[in-house]
Amino acid sequence: MTETARPLRRDAQRNRERILLAAHDVFASRGFAATLDDVAHHAGVGVGTVYRRFPTKEALVEALFADRLEDLVSLAEDALALPTGWDGLTMMLRRSIEMHAVDRGLRDAALCIGIDKHHFAKVGEHLVPLIQDLFDRAHAEGSLRSDVGINDLPIIMATVTDLARHTPPDRPAIFRRFLGLIIDGLRADPANGDLGPAITQADVEAIVDDCVPPIEARQRHKN
Missing domain, CATH: 1.10.10.60 (Homeodomain-like)
Structure with a gap:
C-alpha cells in the first residue's frame, strides 16, 4: 500500500x-x-x-507570486543603498517597470489588480515603508518635486506598463521613452507648475480596481 x-x-x-x-x-x-x-x-x-x-485562482496566484513579490522588496532595499534618494527612486522605478512590462502577472500582483489586496498584505507591509523612505530622502535632498508622493507611484507604474503591453515586443524603446519623460517630470524645478490636488489612496484603489474586474465577478460571469 x-x-x-x-x-x-x-x-x-x-x-x-x-x-x-x-x-x-x-x-x-x-x-x-x-x-x-x-x-x-x-x-x-x-x-x-x-x-x-x-x-481558487486566488490560491494559485498566491502560490505563484508571494515569493516573486519579495523580489520587489529586495529591489527597494538595494535602491535605498544608493548614494541619493533620487538615484534610488529612479532605479526602483525603472527596474520595477522593466520587470512588470514583461510579466503582466507580476504587474497585476504588485498593483493588486483583480485580486483582493489582503492576499499580499505582508509584502506590502515590508515594501511600502521602504518606498516611502525613498520618497522622503528624495524630498529632503530637494531632487524630487514636493507635490509628488508615494500614491503617484502605482499610477505611474500602471500607466507605463499598460503602454508596454501595447508596445510591439521588438520596440521596448517606446515605453522606455515615455518613462524617461515621466522621470524628467518628477525632478524638482523652480519652473514646475501646480499639479493640483494630491492623489489619495482612495484614488489609487479606484483606478487600479477598474483595470480588471475582481476574480469572483469574472468567475460568476463565466458560470
Whole structure:
C-alpha cells in the first residue's frame, strides 16, 4: 500500500509543478484576466486537476507570486543603498517597470489588480515603508518635486506598463521613452507648475480596481 501511495504523491507533485509553470506563462502574457481553464489547457491537464491543487485562482496566484513579490522588496532595499534618494527612486522605478512590462502577472500582483489586496498584505507591509523612505530622502535632498508622493507611484507604474503591453515586443524603446519623460517630470524645478490636488489612496484603489474586474465577478460571469 505504501509503494502504491508514493507514485501518487510524485504524480501530484509533478502536476503541481506543471500547473505552476503553466500559470507563470499564462499570467505573464495575459495577466489575471486569464482563467484556471486557460492554465489547465496550457499545462496539458484537466481543469479538475488544477482545482484539486488550487481550489481558487486566488490560491494559485498566491502560490505563484508571494515569493516573486519579495523580489520587489529586495529591489527597494538595494535602491535605498544608493548614494541619493533620487538615484534610488529612479532605479526602483525603472527596474520595477522593466520587470512588470514583461510579466503582466507580476504587474497585476504588485498593483493588486483583480485580486483582493489582503492576499499580499505582508509584502506590502515590508515594501511600502521602504518606498516611502525613498520618497522622503528624495524630498529632503530637494531632487524630487514636493507635490509628488508615494500614491503617484502605482499610477505611474500602471500607466507605463499598460503602454508596454501595447508596445510591439521588438520596440521596448517606446515605453522606455515615455518613462524617461515621466522621470524628467518628477525632478524638482523652480519652473514646475501646480499639479493640483494630491492623489489619495482612495484614488489609487479606484483606478487600479477598474483595470480588471475582481476574480469572483469574472468567475460568476463565466458560470
